[in-house]
Amino acid sequence: MIQVLKRYSLFVLSGFYIFAGINHFLNPEFYLPLIPDYFSNAEFINVLAGLAEIILGIGLLIKKVRRLAIIGIVLMLLAFIPSHVYFIQKGSCIDGGLCVSNWIGWVRLVIIHPILIAWPLWYWKQS
Template structure:
C-alpha cells in the first residue's frame, strides 16, 4: 500500500496535465490542489512503509480518500470524459466511486487498525 501511494503521488508531479482536469472547478487553484495531493500521497505512502508511523499514515490515507470523493463525483458529472484527454465508459466512473473507493478506504482502515500485521 505504501508503495502504491508513493508512486501515485510522484505521478502528480510527473503528469499534472492528467490530474488537473479531474479537479472540480469549485476549487479555485487546481494546480495547487494537484501539488498538495501529490505531496500528501508521497508522505502518507512513506509513512505507511515506516512502522512507527504506519497507523497514523493509514488514517491519513482514509481521510485523503474521503477528500478525493468530490473529484470522482465530478468525473461522473462530466460524463467520464475530459476534453483532449481521458475518456472512459460511464460505468468505470461509477465502479471507481461505489466499489473501488470504498475498498481502498477499507484497506487503509484495516492497516490503521492492524499496523503490525500489514506487510
C-alpha cells in the same frame, strides 16, 4: 499465509501511493482536469495531493507512524470524492484526458474507492 499476504500487500499499497504521488508531478495534466471547477487553484491542490500521497505512502512503512498514515489516507480519499463525482457529472470523459464508459466512473466511486479506503484500515491492528 494471510500474514505473508498482508505484509506484501502493505508494500504494494505503499508503492501505489508513492508512485501516484510522484505521478502528480510528472503528469499534472492528467490530474488537473479532474479537479472540480468550483475549487480554486487546481495546481496547488494537485501538488498538495501529490505530496500527501508520497508522505502517506512512506508513512505506511514506518510502524511508529503507520496509524497516522492510515488516518491520513482515509481522510485524503474522502477528500477525493468530489473529484470522482465531478468526473461522473462530466460523463466520465475529460476533454483531452481520461475518457471511459460512464459505468466505469460509477464503479470507481462506488466499489473501487471504498476498497481503497478499507485497504489501509486492514493494517490498523499491525500498527
